[in-house]
Amino acid sequence: MDGRGRIGFIVALLSLTVAAPVAQAAQNQASTIQQNGGSSDGGGSTDGPAGKPTAAVSLGDSYISGEAGRWRGNSINPAGSRDGTDRAFTGFGYDISRVYEPPSDRNGCHRSDVAEIRSAQLPVRQKLNISCSGAVTRNIFRSSRGGEGQNGERPQADQLAGIARRKKVRVIALSIGGNDFGFASIVSACLQAYTTFRGPCEPDQQAAINAKKPMVRAGVAKAIDEIRATMRSAGYRRSSYRLILQSYPSAIARGSEIRVPELDRNRRINVDGCPVYDSDATWARDSVVNQISNTLGNVAANKGVQFLDLRNLLQGREMCSVSTRLANPLQPPSPTTSDWVRFLNVSAVQSQGQLQETFHPNAYGQRAFGKCLSLIVGQRGNAGCRNRPGAGPDGIVIRPSGR
Numbered sequence: 001m002d003g004r005g006r007i008g009f010i011v012a013l014l015s016l017t018v019a020a021p022v023a024q025a026a027q028n029q030a031s032t033i034q035q036n037g038g039s040s041d042g043g044g045s046t047d048g049p050a051g052k053p054t055a056a057v058s059l060g061d062s063y064i065s066g067e068a069g070r071w072r073g074n075s076i077n078p079a080g081s082r083d084g085t086d087r088a089f090t091g092f093g094y095d096i097s098r099v100y101e102p103p104s105d106r107n108g109c110h111r112s113d114v115a116e117i118r119s120a121q122l123p124v125r126q127k128l129n130i131s132c133s134g135a136v137t138r139n140i141f142r143s144s145r146g147g148e149g150q151n152g153e154r155p156q157a158d159q160l161a162g163i164a165r166r167k168k169v170r171v172i173a174l175s176i177g178g179n180d181f182g183f184a185s186i187v188s189a190c191l192q193a194y195t196t197f198r199g200p201c202e203p204d205q206q207a208a209i210n211a212k213k214p215m216v217r218a219g220v221a222k223a224i225d226e227i228r229a230t231m232r233s234a235g236y237r238r239s240s241y242r243l244i245l246q247s248y249p250s251a252i253a254r255g256s257e258i259r260v261p262e263l264d265r266n267r268r269i270n271v272d273g274c275p276v277y278d279s280d281a282t283w284a285r286d287s288v289v290n291q292i293s294n295t296l297g298n299v300a301a302n303k304g305v306q307f308l309d310l311r312n313l314l315q316g317r318e319m320c321s322v323s324t325r326l327a328n329p330l331q332p333p334s335p336t337t338s339d340w341v342r343f344l345n346v347s348a349v350q351s352q353g354q355l356q357e358t359f360h361p362n363a364y365g366q367r368a369f370g371k372c373l374s375l376i377v378g379q380r381g382n383a384g385c386r387n388r389p390g391a392g393p394d395g396i397v398i399r400p401s402g403r
Contacts, residue, residue: 047240055167058117060175062133068360069112073338078351107151119370137219164234246308247293273343274320309384335392340365367393
């Protein structure tokens with residue numbers, strides 16, 4: 001493919017939607033849930049159905065469904081296990097149902113076996129994932145209140161209603177709002193800007209973000225109200241369960257921390273898989289992620305729910321970070337040296353996985369999310385998480401929100 005043909009392919013490609021302890025410790029967490037669930041809203045008189053198994057439920061979009069959980073790091077190898085990065089490799093071919101639980105492997109919701117709700121250590125007997133890649137706030141609302149189903153599935157609040165009657169729900173984790181901001185279209189615009197030599201995308205895309213903030217605040221607030229109404233209708237007091245709203249991390253390193261020079265367009269586009277201008281990468285890392293996190297944090301505060309701040313979780317583990325590397329035949333993937341985010345390598349998109357997996361935390365990143373969820377459930381108040389340089393996902397530490 002010549003240069004003009006390759007650029008044309010990239011633009012066409014990017015026009016698509018880039019679519020997210022021990023027993024004593026468990027007892028301590030359970031006690032914290034009862035103490036920190038929030039005040040009763042007077043709409044229920046019980047703690048949920050008696051005699052049912054306790055459960056935690058995750059709702060929302062791709063960043064909590066486990067999108068990109070198929071991958072351990074990134075490799076440009078198109079064959080076999082892709083240097084050990086492809087968890088769907090069977091030895092003879094590829095089976096994504098090994099990673100994305102049916103029917104999400106077929107309908108695109110991509111609920112992976114390493115989604116945060118799966119790896120988190122929580123004081124419950126069952127952990128259920130009803131989130132779906134690509135979800136927006138209206139996919140959370142009850143159908144009776146304007147909610148819409150997605151990918152052949154009912155609105156998530158309607159699914160939660162059934163779970164709340166069959167299980168004793170103790171933790172609800174929610175990731176929503178990123179797609180309402182049009183995050184995929186922002187990413188696509190910035191990638192196209194670099195691959196077509198148009199110059200940085202920030203000016204136009206910042207205006208779009210500013211215009212959508214009121215709508216996002218209202219949508220996320222309603223999603224929280226809908227979840228609470230669902231639980232109230234199922235007989236739960238607000239104080240009997242924990243509702244946690246989480247934010248988003250940066251998928252790409254700031255410009256000064258990208259391992260490939262901006263002028264090396266071939267490596268950024270066709271090898272390391274981060275085809276953006278340095279200034280746009282820095283804007284995304286230090287401005288966009290903060291704006292989204294601050295917006296969600298304000299909603300959480302106004303609604304009295306716990307806020308899990310993930311803005312800094314992937315620092316130094318992003319795609320193309322100077323602190324990480326691609327896997328190769330001599331250097332297999334590692335949770336301490338590999339990217340924790342699925343890259344956008346144009347050649348790899350043609351021969352590996354699916355486009356919607358790009359720009360999402362991979363199996364390592366998803367395990368880090370799970371560790372962070374475990375930590376916040378074990379304490380009161382809002383918090384954020386960071387990873388420790390040289391440590392894997394189990395080395396996540398919890399800090400005050402925003403740090």
